[in-house]
Structures are given as structure tokens and as C-alpha cells.
Amino acid sequence: MNDILQRIATAVERGKTDRDAPYPPDLRGEEGAAELTARALQQGIPPERVLADALVQGMQAVGDRFERGQAFLPDLLIAARAMTAAMAHLRPAFESGAVQHRGTFVVGTVAGDLHDIGKRIVAMVMEGNGWKVVDLGINVPAARFLEAIPGQDRCVVGLSALLTTTMPAMENTVRTIKAQHPEVPVFVGGAPVTAEFGARIGADGYFPNPQGLVRHLGRRGV
Amino acid sequence: MREDPIGSRLEEFRLDVAALDLRPARVAAAAGYPGGHAPEPFAHMIRETLEAVAAHADVRAGFRLFPPGALTLEDRAFRLAGVGFEAGAIIGRSLRGSTAAAVFAATVGRAYDDWIRAHFDRNDLVRGFLIDAIGSEIAEAAAEWLDAQIVAGAAARGLAATNRLSPGYCGWCVAEQHKLFGFLPERFLGITLTATSMMIPLKSVSGVVGLGSAVERGDYPCRMCDLGHCYRRRAEFEE
Numbered sequence: 001m002n003d004i005l006q007r008i009a010t011a012v013e014r015g016k017t018d019r020d021a022p023y024p025p026d027l028r029g030e031e032g033a034a035e036l037t038a039r040a041l042q043q044g045i046p047p048e049r050v051l052a053d054a055l056v057q058g059m060q061a062v063g064d065r066f067e068r069g070q071a072f073l074p075d076l077l078i079a080a081r082a083m084t085a086a087m088a089h090l091r092p093a094f095e096s097g098a099v100q101h102r103g104t105f106v107v108g109t110v111a112g113d114l115h116d117i118g119k120r121i122v123a124m125v126m127e128g129n130g131w132k133v134v135d136l137g138i139n140v141p142a143a144r145f146l147e148a149i150p151g152q153d154r155c156v157v158g159l160s161a162l163l164t165t166t167m168p169a170m171e172n173t174v175r176t177i178k179a180q181h182p183e184v185p186v187f188v189g190g191a192p193v194t195a196e197f198g199a200r201i202g203a204d205g206y207f208p209n210p211q212g213l214v215r216h217l218g219r220r221g222v
Numbered sequence: 223m224r225e226d227p228i229g230s231r232l233e234e235f236r237l238d239v240a241a242l243d244l245r246p247a248r249v250a251a252a253a254g255y256p257g258g259h260a261p262e263p264f265a266h267m268i269r270e271t272l273e274a275v276a277a278h279a280d281v282r283a284g285f286r287l288f289p290p291g292a293l294t295l296e297d298r299a300f301r302l303a304g305v306g307f308e309a310g311a312i313i314g315r316s317l318r319g320s321t322a323a324a325v326f327a328a329t330v331g332r333a334y335d336d337w338i339r340a341h342f343d344r345n346d347l348v349r350g351f352l353i354d355a356i357g358s359e360i361a362e363a364a365a366e367w368l369d370a371q372i373v374a375g376a377a378a379r380g381l382a383a384t385n386r387l388s389p390g391y392c393g394w395c396v397a398e399q400h401k402l403f404g405f406l407p408e409r410f411l412g413i414t415l416t417a418t419s420m421m422i423p424l425k426s427v428s429g430v431v432g433l434g435s436a437v438e439r440g441d442y443p444c445r446m447c448d449l450g451h452c453y454r455r456r457a458e459f460e461e
Contacts, residue, residue, distance in 0.1 A: 074260075164390070164395060
């Protein structure tokens with residue numbers, strides 16, 4: 001791998017956002033993911049290569065460590081933050097169509113549920129893995145998902161519920177989406193949710209953490 | 223302290239968050255780090271955030287204590303001061319021997335929720351996540367402190383206490399939270415419930431402690447529960 005691409009991947013994996021970021025200590029004062037990405041583009045490296053061979057590689061590396069139990073949610077989040085800083089330099093390429101997102105991830109916490117953090121973590125990790133994210137927020141009725149899906153490229157939906165009392169709303173949302181958009185994959189997560197529950201309500205999968213969803217979508221070739 | 227005609231007694235406390243002595247290792251464990259050993263930069267972030275907590279946390283706790291005879295057990299259910307609870311087999315077993323009870327709540331306050339949200343809104347999820355984890359541990363620590371008061375008070379009357387038992391855990395449906403809060407004054411400690419039984423502020427804990435002369439307190443509540451997907455089980459039991 002090109003040296004600068006390798007350095008970008010390392011900066012993302014270790015959460016080195018930019019030169020000013022004090023962490024990790026051994027990279028203090030060095031360029032972070034943002035500056036390195038800008039420099040790679042100035043050197044003429046195609047933006048799709050920067051995305052695929054550096055940024056996504058960095059996220060994948062921390063994701064692999066997460067799955068092996070060698071990294072934890074804060075590690076994933078700090079890496080996603082570095083990835084987001086780097087992505088700002090790729091925005092023109094996304095806007096011109098030179099680089100495409102992997103797809104659109106429409107995400108929200110279901111009606112009646114005000115829990116935010118789990119959903120935000122999943123959204124940030126998905127964004128860090130090259131997905132365009134449409135975050136509908138918390139307490140989202142099924143109808144708002146229906147409004148958000150049309151026109152989205154390669155749309156995937158993520159639903160979060162943190163209470164047993166809001167699991168019926170999750171079921172209603174899955175069934176409502178599937179009735180209108182059977183082709184759109186819907187994934188569920190949240191503390192009381194299980195794979196069995198997800199299957200019973202017609203969801204396409206349940207994941208206890210965002211990395212599992214990223215990996216699943218990768219296996220599906222998305 | 224207030225006492226009502228049926229002999230129940232209400233007590234409320236405002237706690238100094240520093241007195242709860244929340245250690246960085248406990249927060250690191252709650253954030254997922256085995257043994258409470260968070261690497262840098264997270265260890266530093268946890269210490270830094272703990273130092274800032276006092277400005278945002280308004281920790282309050284309280285309980286209503288019901289006298290002997292107020293609680294009756296019915297296998298998978300119990301009845302407290304005439305109100306029936308379908309709490310399930312695990313809770314039923316845990317309350318065995320109880321004749322009295324304390325209904326309790328503790329909260330970190332609304333300003334703390336705002337502090338978490340402010341970090342999320344400016345996309346600082348790392349710090350927001352740690353503040354959220356710390357808030358959960360403060361609420362738990364406040365409930366532990368309250369539990370110690372209940373246990374000591376019961377012991378002074380010759381009674382033993384069960385573990386703290388909360389709706390939403392050990393198979394007890396969280397919807398029964400509404401009945402539990404029916405025993406507490408409206409907006410007790412500033413806590414309100416949504417229709418779906420969420421407590422607002424989010425960093426709040428509630429539940430019941432059974433009291434009696436022949437009750438047993440388990441040394442580790444997760445061992446008696448088979449709720450495999452519970453986040454507390456994942457955090458503590460499977461390590």
C-alpha cells in the first residue's frame with residue numbers, strides 16, 4: 001500500500017483526527033487523518049482509492065479488533081471521528097459523483113422511545129464505513145421512515161429500541177416499512193431486542209453492535 | 223421524613239456526587255474495558271470528565287418504606303399496599319420471606335441529560351458516550367447508597383433486606399414502573415414517566431427492596447437471572 005494511504009489508515013484506526021489532536025501520545029504533533037487525506041488528494045491519488053484503500057481500511061482494522069475483544073466502543077467512536085474529519089475532504093468528490101457512498105443508512109429510535117446514544121453510535125460507525133446516514137432521531141413514528149426511504153440510493157434501515165414497552169412499536173415499524181418497501185433491508189438492535197425477536201417481526205437481521213452490521217453488509221457485497 | 227396513615231414513611235436525600243466516590247476504573251469497566259483498565263486517551267478522558275461531573279449532576283434519592291404486613295407474596299406476583307404486581311418468577315423468588323418493602327428511586331437530574339445531549343449534538347460522541355456511562359454509574363451508586371440506608375434502617379428494626387429489584391430487569395416488565403411510581407409523590411425527585419415507562423431524567427433508577435425477618439440477600443443479583451441479553455449481565459457476569 002502507498003505510504004500515505006497506510007498512514008491515513010493508521011491515523012483512522014488510532015483515532016488521530018488532525019495535527020492538533022493530543023491523542024494518541026506517540027503521534028502528538030504529527031499529521032492526522034484530515035491533513036493526510038488532503039495531502040493524498042493533492043498528490044493526485046484518486047478519492048475512491050483514498051476512501052477504499054485508506055479510510056475504510058482503518059475503520060476495518062479497528063472493527064476487527066473490536067470483534068476480537070481487543071478494542072471497545074470508545075475506540076470505534078474515536079476512529080469514526082477521525083474518519084469523519086477525513087471525509088470532509090472527500091465531500092466534493094461525493095457531490096460530483098466521483099466517489100459514491102456504499103448506500104444510505106436511514107436510522108432512528110422507534111416511537112415512544114427517547115434513547116439516543118446507541119442509535120448515534122451505530123450511525124457514526126456506519127458513516128465511518130462509507131455510508132451516507134439519514135438520522136431521523138428519537139421517538140420516530142413508522143410514517144417518518146416511509147417518508148425518508150424513497151429516493152435513497154441502496155437504502156438500508158436501522159431501528160433502535162431500548163425498552164420492552166417500545167418493542168411493539170419496533171414491530172409496527174418493520175411491518176409498515178416492509179409493506180411499502182419489501183426490497184429495503186431493515187435491521188434492528190437495542191438492549192431488549194434479540195435475534196429471535198427480529199426474525200419474528202420480519203426484520204432482516206439483529207445486531208448487538210454496529211460492527212456486526214457493517215460486517216454483515218460487507219458480506220452481502222454492499 | 224413524612225409518615226402517612228397506613229404507616230408508610232417517605233424519605234428524600236440530596237447527595238454530593240463526590241461522596242459517591244465514583245472511581246475511574248468503575249467507569250472504564252462500564253465503558254467495556256475488562257478489569258476497568260481503559261487505555262489512553264480514554265483513561266485521561268474519564269478522569270477529566272469525572273472532575274467536571276459535579277457541575278452537571280443533581281443527585282437525589284429517596285424511598286417510601288412500607289411496614290410489615292404491607293407486602294404479600296403470590297408465587298410469581300406480589301401485592302404491596304393492595305396493589306398487585308406481576309413481577310415474574312425470579313422477582314417472586316427474590317422477595318421470598320418479605321413482609322415489608324421500600325419503594326425507591328434515585329436520579330442524576332435533568333441537567334445531566336442535557337449535558338449528554340449537548341455532546342451528541344456537536345458530534346462529540348466519544349465524550350458523550352463516556353458522560354453517558356458515568357451518568358449510569360452515578361445513578362447506580364446513588365441507588366447503592368440508598369440501599370445501604372434501607373438495609374441499615376431495616377437492621378435496626380430486626381429485619382433483613384433483599385437485593386434491589388427493578389422493573390425492566392430479571393423478567394419484571396418495565397410497564398409496572400407506573401404502578402411503582404403510584405406509591406411516590408407526583409414528580410418525586412423530579413422524575414416523570416413516559417407512557418412507555420421511561421424515566422425522565424434518563425439517568426434514573428427505581429425499584430423495590432423486600433424486607434422481612436427471614437429474607438435472603440443474594441450476593442450477586444445477575445446470577446439469579448436468566449435474561450441473557452441484559453446489558454448489566456454482559457458487563458458484569460460474562461467477564
